[in-house]
Amino acid sequence: MITNKGGKSSKKLARPGRSTGAGPVDFGPGLGYTKGPMKRLASNLRELYKHRLLIRTLVSRELKARYRGTVLGFLWSFINPLLLMIVYTVVFGLILRSRGDEAIGATTGLYALYLFCGVLPWTWFSSSALESANVLMINGNLIKKILFPAEVLPVVTVTSNLLHFLFGLPILLLFVPVMGKSFTPYALFLPVVILVQYLFSLGFSLLISALTVHFRDIKDVLSNLMTFWFFTTPIIYSLKMKALEGVPAVKTLLALNPMTHIIEGYHSCLFYGELIHWKKLGVTLLASLLLFWVGYSVFDRLRDSFPEEV
């Protein structure tokens, strides 16, 4: 038996001074919590797990639809990051000549590898965030017209971008030996870094997608924020560069950015060939979990308003 209950009414009765029924209705979303927030998250996660087939189908639809009609098809998943890397390499490696520092590779070739190491996961994160800002509106039909678990949409966005990232990964792995670096066993920690980033992206996307429904401005704020965020993450430069030695304030600031540690994780695994920084990545994991919880809670609170707002 399914019961679609006016969740807020029971709770509202218990609140003195709050009218019910025909009077003005308080729409402060989520006033009707009867379960604890953790229990609620757990039941939501179970729901999400139940919808895994739907998520899988939608992800594969996303992937199929994206390059449908293009001549190169799936190859674009490889070509896009490759071209991006070439642009960055030309600009920062050849024109600005920022190489020469051991930390980011002494030759242009090594610098290109360093860049690729950061740009590839960054693309995953930023496209996930930008796409999820729109995803509920684009799929408004589903939310409005059929019984559809809305949180599936941002999850699908992040997951399909993860797959794009994974398609680009072999190119990155190929470039490591080509550029004269060798793999170390520490490269095996790569899945850990990917997992942390997945959680972080999920939390961020859930939060952004839910808020954008009510505040469309976020979409524009976000695209600017992503540019800023890109430059405050060690992608085109390194925390190990000598230029940063003298300014501890900047270093602290960069350390507060969770993406810093995630991208550093990729660098450790693939570029430097050293052990990932367990403590920093551990804290980032906790931060990601926190963000995921916050993101999901906000999403859950605003959920009932989606059908009429998207």
Place this chain on the structure above:
Amino acid sequence: MFAIELDRVSRVYQKYSAQHRFQTFKSAIVKGDFFRSLKPEELVTAVDGVSLQVEKGTTFGVIGSNGSGKSTLLKLIAGIAKPTSGTVKVEGKISALIELGAGFHPEISGRENVYINGIMLGLSKKEVQRKFDEIVRFAELEEFIDAPVKTYSSGMYMRLGFSIAINVNPEILLVDEVLAVGDAAFVPKCLDRIDDFRRRAKTILFVSHDLATVAKVCDRVAWMKGGRIQMIGDPKRVVDAYLQDVAAAQEEDFKARKKAAGAATEKTAGAEERAAEAGTAEAEAGGREKRWGKREVEIRTVTLRDLRGEEKHVFHPEEGMAVEMDVVAREPLKDFVFGVGIFNSLGTLCYGTNTHLEDFEPVAIGGEGKVVCRVERLNLVNGTYYLDVAVHRRDGYPYDYHHNLYSFLVSSTLRDEGVARLPHTWEFSPSVRLKPPEK
């Protein structure tokens, strides 16, 4: 046993303005009271304290004018919208035909869309596989199933959507006017499938503007008005009550419009008078083609009444109508003809006659008087009709000609077509057996 049970269910929608949004955003940032400030500034009650029960295995109809809350009610039952207060209990798997093909992705093939849509509606991959052929066959899309959905016509799109939704094999089917867009061949097929559902004792909730179908297929009908249930019960009775209400509303509307038009003609009538006195009929014709003549005999007012004498503008096809003209002759005349013509909305003359054609010999007219043309039975099909009334000389010289100045409506559940509803009966030999209509 009830399949659907609603207990004092209300749904209130909020309206946010752009200004309010901005303030919300600002205060959300400044004060941090994010959720509190998401309060709306205006509330719209779409569904207001509705209680109803739908028994298992019955077909339940919901009728009502646009904006009466029918679709919101359906969404509440489907679980797409949450009630603001009250409870909705549903027992059994639901499939909602609210918007067909809601989840179709235009770029990918119909085949893949069938899978995705099926899974969205709660089927497993295996179930979709098993039903795939049946879905495609019912949608008549065997040839096109591998083409991207964006190449489909809207009819193909709808057919595929309907076919998937109906093959989900629900215990409860919610239908929301989706059949209104189907082509002539597909709609009967859909109705057939819905009939099949009825026979298998599944529960159907049917929202429609097609009152004839509602009255035919439903076991019970609810009529919604302004978010409330106005009446619930026997389909014929509810549909009749609804039709009466609609006719009354149309009547009101007609009166209001007539009042507004009357105020406008009042002004121009003064101008006409002067124009007529100056003897410049041409000047008048430039202003409006709807009325002409020098008004040696004038038709002052035209009133439409039913045969009991009530003023009326919405008629049943089987009803009679009286066209009443108040006339005044400025000078005594011996040559005059009164005529009436009825046009439909396409401009076709449905019927026209005058006293001369019917061999009335004019003798004399002078001063004020009344002319009534009584139509015993209208025998017209549903639609809007326009009326011509005129008084002229036998050679056609017009005294006062009113062209399409008056209108009335014919409205019923009958769906016959054409210009006129010819009086007729049906007869069948014993080997041809039909169940007569219940009315």
